[in-house]
Amino acid sequence: xxxxxxxxxxxxxxxxxxxxxxxxxxxxxxxxxxxxxxxxxxxxxxxxxxxxxxxxxxxxxxxxxxxxxxxxxxxxxxxxxxxxxxxxxxxxxxxxxxxxxxxxxxxxxxxxxxxxxxxxxxxxxxxxxxxxxxxxxxxxxxxxxxxxxxxxxxxxxxxxxxxxxxxxxxxxxxxxxxxxxxxxxxxxxxxxxxxxxxxxxxxxxxxxxxxxxxxxxxxxxxxxxxxxxxxxxxxxxxxxxxxxxxxxxxxxxxxxxxxxxxxxxxxxxxxxxxxxxxxxxxxxxxxxxxxxxxxxxxxxxxxxxxxxxxxxxxxxxxxxxxxxxxxxxxxxxxxxxxxxxxxxxxxxxxxxxxxxxxxxxxxxxxxxxxxxxxxxxxxxxxxxxxxxxxxxxxxxxxxxx
Amino acid sequence: xxxxxxxxxxxxxxxxxxxxxxxxxxxxxxxxxxxxxxxxxxxxxxxxxxxxxxxxxxxxxxxxxxxxxxxxxxxxxxxxxxxxxxxxxxxxxxxxxxxxxxxxxxxxxxxxxxxxxxxxxxxxxxxxxxxxxxxxxxxxxxxxxxxxxxxxxxxxxxxxxxxxxxxxxxxxxxxxxxxxxxxxxxxxxxxxxxxxxxxxxxxxxxxxxxxxxxxxxxxxxxxxxxxxxxxxxxxxxxxxxxxxxxxxxxxxxxxxxxxxxxxxxxxxxxxxxxxxxxxxxxxxxxxxxxxxxxx
Numbered sequence: 001x002x003x004x005x006x007x008x009x010x011x012x013x014x015x016x017x018x019x020x021x022x023x024x025x026x027x028x029x030x031x032x033x034x035x036x037x038x039x040x041x042x043x044x045x046x047x048x049x050x051x052x053x054x055x056x057x058x059x060x061x062x063x064x065x066x067x068x069x070x071x072x073x074x075x076x077x078x079x080x081x082x083x084x085x086x087x088x089x090x091x092x093x094x095x096x097x098x099x100x101x102x103x104x105x106x107x108x109x110x111x112x113x114x115x116x117x118x119x120x121x122x123x124x125x126x127x128x129x130x131x132x133x134x135x136x137x138x139x140x141x142x143x144x145x146x147x148x149x150x151x152x153x154x155x156x157x158x159x160x161x162x163x164x165x166x167x168x169x170x171x172x173x174x175x176x177x178x179x180x181x182x183x184x185x186x187x188x189x190x191x192x193x194x195x196x197x198x199x200x201x202x203x204x205x206x207x208x209x210x211x212x213x214x215x216x217x218x219x220x221x222x223x224x225x226x227x228x229x230x231x232x233x234x235x236x237x238x239x240x241x242x243x244x245x246x247x248x249x250x251x252x253x254x255x256x257x258x259x260x261x262x263x264x265x266x267x268x269x270x271x272x273x274x275x276x277x278x279x280x281x282x283x284x285x286x287x288x289x290x291x292x293x294x295x296x297x298x299x300x301x302x303x304x305x306x307x308x309x310x311x312x313x314x315x316x317x318x319x320x321x322x323x324x325x326x327x328x329x330x331x332x333x334x335x336x337x338x339x340x341x342x343x344x345x346x347x348x349x350x351x352x353x354x355x356x357x358x359x360x361x362x363x364x365x366x367x368x369x370x371x372x373x374x375x376x377x378x379x380x381x382x383x384x385x386x387x388x389x390x391x392x393x394x395x396x397x398x399x400x401x
Numbered sequence: 402x403x404x405x406x407x408x409x410x411x412x413x414x415x416x417x418x419x420x421x422x423x424x425x426x427x428x429x430x431x432x433x434x435x436x437x438x439x440x441x442x443x444x445x446x447x448x449x450x451x452x453x454x455x456x457x458x459x460x461x462x463x464x465x466x467x468x469x470x471x472x473x474x475x476x477x478x479x480x481x482x483x484x485x486x487x488x489x490x491x492x493x494x495x496x497x498x499x500x501x502x503x504x505x506x507x508x509x510x511x512x513x514x515x516x517x518x519x520x521x522x523x524x525x526x527x528x529x530x531x532x533x534x535x536x537x538x539x540x541x542x543x544x545x546x547x548x549x550x551x552x553x554x555x556x557x558x559x560x561x562x563x564x565x566x567x568x569x570x571x572x573x574x575x576x577x578x579x580x581x582x583x584x585x586x587x588x589x590x591x592x593x594x595x596x597x598x599x600x601x602x603x604x605x606x607x608x609x610x611x612x613x614x615x616x617x618x619x620x621x622x623x624x625x626x627x628x629x630x631x632x633x634x635x636x637x638x639x640x641x642x643x644x645x646x647x648x649x650x651x652x653x654x655x656x657x658x659x660x661x662x663x664x665x666x667x668x669x670x671x672x673x674x675x676x677x678x679x680x681x682x683x684x685x686x687x688x689x690x691x692x693x694x695x696x
Contacts, residue, residue: 057519215663215664216663221618221621228657228663231407231411234539260540
């Protein structure tokens with residue numbers, strides 16, 4: 001009859017802890033891939049793998065990448081560098097547990113000549129050995145950890161960004177804007193959050209900037225109320241806040257920043273992911289005036305981008321995002337490499353990627369640096385309403401951090 | 402004193418958070434108290450309430466629509482509660498109840514994902530409450546101040562209902578000794594279904610009114626369930642006052658505690674819960690009608 005048995009009370013206490021643990025994303029280590037070396041198809045065609053999230057937290061982002069990659073194929077009669085593409089797609093999912101085996105299958109079972117995609121940095125790092133051993137090039141089209149691999153090889157390339165690199169150019173800019181005032185740093189408490197905010201902090205302090213405080217909030221949806229942090233910001237006397245938030249946290253944070261610090265004169269700066277893609281619609285008015293740094297905006301005023309935005313919007317009835325461009329460029333890199341490559345083996349393509357030189361991209365021309373990451377421009381963007389639509393207007397090109 | 406002034410707004414904010422959490426958690430506590438059912442689908446009902454807000458208010462809020470959303474959420478919650486009561490009526494074992502309701506929670510979570518998608522959705526507060534007012538020297542959203550009032554009204558209303566009315570007497574008697582209540586001719590199944598439905602309706606309304614703060618997105622069902630479980634464990638099972646105290650404590654820990662010890666934000670709430678369980682294993686204010694011992 002009793003509902004208060006002591007043994008049940010103990011169980012009831014365990015349940016919240018279990019549920020809490022379920023909510024955290026576990027990060028497994030990498031695993032080695034066996035299997036035979038990848039080889040290409042006949043001279044007229046080439047087999048390419050596309051590994052992006054089609055389910056889970058990053059599904060929206062994966063869709064942007066898939067659309068960007070496929071737009072390039074559609075525009076080029078389903079050919080890359082003259083070779084007809086046989087596309088093999090897989091679902092990267094949320095993290096390494098799903099992403100590593102799914103992507104390994106592309107290499108060992110489907111025997112593709114190259115793989116494009118990967119949102120998650122742990123997945124990308126965990127797969128590096130597989131690609132090196134099988135001599136199949138991987139073109140990472142998002143995952144941004146500062147150091148994906150210790151030593152660059154012919155088989156690991158990146159068309160996206162590094163977490164620190166996106167934010168470093170804002171250091172000098174924010175110092176210039178706020179002068180002797182100080183900046184409060186906030187970010188999501190996981191590796192990417194710390195690298196993103198860290199990239200800004202390093203450049204900002206190097207430029208003589210003062211940091212008023214630095215806090216990292218529980219990640220992956222665990223923080224929904226920023227009032228305590230924003231109150232700390234207010235008490236610190238900071239003149240500006242610099243943040244890294246993405247996805248649902250970007251929406252919650254920007255809205256609450258407006259509620260609690262709107263009208264105080266404290267400015268909000270951040271990594272471009274704060275206002276990129278679908279989050280901007282959800283943020284609404286609260287996002288107006290927020291300034292961020294990123295290597296792309298669909299508002300960029302260059303012929304290549306205008307043409308790209310039009311083609312993308314016509315094909316998918318939505319504006320492209322930075323994720324679309326990263327995958328579009330990955331297709332472009334493969335096309336250039338296949339033109340130069342001696343055959344369609346992974347080995348030949350990997351060697352040829354090193355010789356592609358400048359890539360003509362909607363984000364402006366860029367090339368691979370010694371770390372095989374893009375050497376690219378970053379733009380200061382401000383959220384404005386242009387022709388009745390809320391966009392990331394391009395204010396200026398930022399000087400390298 | 403400086404510290405107090407600097408954090409006064411945060412303390413008030415903790416009360417606002419506590420008020421919302423109280424409304425969500427009280428249903429879980431009462432259902433456990435009266436029905437002896439551990440309902441792990443409780444958070445899902447709160448998320449359904451939030452998505453009611455998305456469906457009704459997604460195109461823009463007005464006072465009439467906001468009011469309608471509350472009614473719809475209450476109705477949907479009531480139905481879901483009665484359904485769960487029927488589903489769990491013959492399952493007496495706690496572990497089986499947990500498995501059954503957790504399964505329901507997963508199915509509901511996936512269905513909501515299919516219908517509303519994975520993106521975070523925002524729910525606007527009623528337009529009259531959408532602004533901020535100067536409060537203790539800083540702008541503070543009116544909506545959150547109103548939430549404190551709503552929590553008070555719900556708490557006092559429930560207390561009057563349970564302590565001062567015949568319905569309340571029957572519910573309390575059912576908690577205390579179901580066999581005796583049946584012996585005097587009351588159909589306890591109806592009482593239990595009523596409590597389950599009422600508790601779920603409160604959870605759905607709680608989820609709805611929390612949605613302008615927390616948004617509506619997959620995962621919020623787990624978050625709400627965790628909050629509610631911690632509150633019920635801290636406050637004591639089946640106790641109205643216990644749930645109120647637990648909710649306020651969790652609200653303050655999640656605001657003032659986090660502001661002071663941000664590095665420990667992830668597990669502060671659980672640390673407090675563990676500490677309370679060590680000192681008072683039955684919670685701070687367990688239901689006086691219940692037995693503290695074993696079966």
